[in-house]
Amino acid sequence: MSHYQVVKGARDIFPDEMVQWKYVEEVVSRLAVTYGFSEIRTPVFEYTELFQRSIGASTDIVGKEMFSFQPDPGGRSITLRPEMTAGVMRAVLQKNLLAASPVQKLYYISELFRKERPQAGRQRQFSQFGAELLGASSPAAVAEVIIFMMHVFESLGLKGLRLRINTLGNRDDRQKYREALRAYLAPSFDRLDEASRERFEKNPLRILDSKNPEMQDIVAGAPKLRDYLSSDAVDDFEKVLAYLSGRGIDFQIDHLLVRGLDYYSYTAFEVTSSELGAQDALGGGGRYDSLALELGSPSEVPAAGFAVGMERLLIAMQKQGLFQQQAPEGPSVFVVVQQPEHFDRAFEIAGKLRRSGISTVIDLARRSMKAQLREANRMHAASALFVGGDELASGLYALKNLVSSSQETFSLDGVVTFLQQQTPVNGNLR
Structure with a gap:
């Protein structure tokens, strides 16, 4: 700490x-x-x-x-x-x-x-x-x-x-009213609190706005500004x-x-x-x-x-409970690295997704798959993209919806197209 x-x-x-x-x-x-x-x-x-x-x-x-x-x-x-x-x-x-x-x-x-x-x-x-x-x-x-x-x-x-x-x-209305208000407050000057005494000469209208109940009692019978308008x-x-x-x-x-x-x-x-x-x-x-x-x-x-x-x-x-429906906004996709040796390729894929305007996170701590998925859920990621040896060899990647648990398989370009349809592209990065 x-x-x-x-x-x-x-x-x-x-x-x-x-x-x-x-x-x-x-x-x-x-x-x-x-x-x-x-x-x-x-x-x-x-x-x-x-x-x-x-x-x-x-x-x-x-x-x-x-x-x-x-x-x-x-x-x-x-x-x-x-x-x-x-x-x-x-x-x-x-x-x-x-x-x-x-x-x-x-x-x-x-x-x-x-x-x-x-x-x-x-x-x-x-x-x-x-x-x-x-x-x-x-x-x-x-x-x-x-x-x-x-x-x-x-x-x-x-x-x-x-x-x-x-x-x-x-201005003229307020000046006439200030004079009338001072004349009303003058006999009660000794009863005014410190702040109101300071305001008496400089800006007596502020005394009307005092939150002190004793001051509110004093001004209750004061002349009304509306009568000087x-x-x-x-x-x-x-x-x-x-x-x-x-x-x-x-x-x-x-x-x-x-x-x-x-x-x-x-x-x-x-x-x-x-x-x-x-x-x-x-x-x-x-x-x-x-x-x-x-x-x-x-x-x-x-x-x-x-x-x-x-x-x-x-x-x-x-x-008033107005934020209860305001769900945290997580990334569109969390890139899950299945084997440590494929991290660098997965990192390149994350970069491609980001350049396509897709919010993407990859686990830089290189944790286990289970820990990565736990982190994806903690971040409220919408989906997980799995990258491993089989995916890199075949060019086909499993994309799992982390809300519905449904899963589909796409080429990398297909992943980009699918995710762009789910979220707007930020900037002209393609």
Whole structure:
């Protein structure tokens, strides 16, 4: 056993788990293409000021949770990305993609990093999938990202989800509301917990989102954001809801819902699962037209997006038994060497099968036939190809189906043809 252990807050993902991860990733990617989204990958680190400007200095992420460092004594501070939206917007602005096409629809499946207290579904290195729709923030655009997200959950078979949705209004609406909220909270300041006291001046809306029951009691009688919304914000929100209702998507309007990042405006939303306990959020997002301005753009860029935590999603799916039918994917064929002296020829045959696009395994440990077949079954191989002196002399090979136990005899070219009909060819290797 190694003296070294995985770093606290990170975890290894082993091959048996990867079957589940790949399944979810394939569903996400397939549906992203269906909705017209293209994949983007950005660096795992960015200049620290990108997140300070975009996420907001008053947020817990910037204040407490970022992994930041200086690569050299005179260098600018660099941060491992704690979220994806800022990096995607930075990339789009830097490449000037909106000049080529006024609407950019991008999705990602990425690793992120935050100084969290590790617990189930919350790690310091974690994964998200998400989407950003840039160049359009109409009610239809906002509804589309929500519909895409909910379609992923539906395709994965998840039940018991709750979509909470709210409108945060525009900047002027929120500024008026912040002042009213501070005035309401001021007499109760001494009763606020430490986190809420920190937020009182910087971002009092975050106090509404506190999970502390005592804070929830205090804000129960607070002024409602909806009473400070402009008519345009109300109309915009109602149109978003109408699009969702038209698609049969259930939602709950939650006037206390405020997302934890400063760049959100207008519609914000969150999806929770009853399977996740106190930390029940699977994902969420919203509209963020002003983010581009914070990053130096001369004008706003209409935008909306969402992100979903992969670890929490997998926990919810596991608890609902959604992976029970997800059988491990094994090789198409396991080459069984009958006599040790024929290993080199069998190795050549395995290479021919692979060049023909057939997933093939051969036992490099040169174990007995019985041990090889045991390994083939452990790997969930679909079939076994027997190679021995008789087969090499006659040019005819026994191919055994390891599921049905049926067996047929083919020439080597016949084996290739038969197996290619069973599985798709990967690449043009013939």
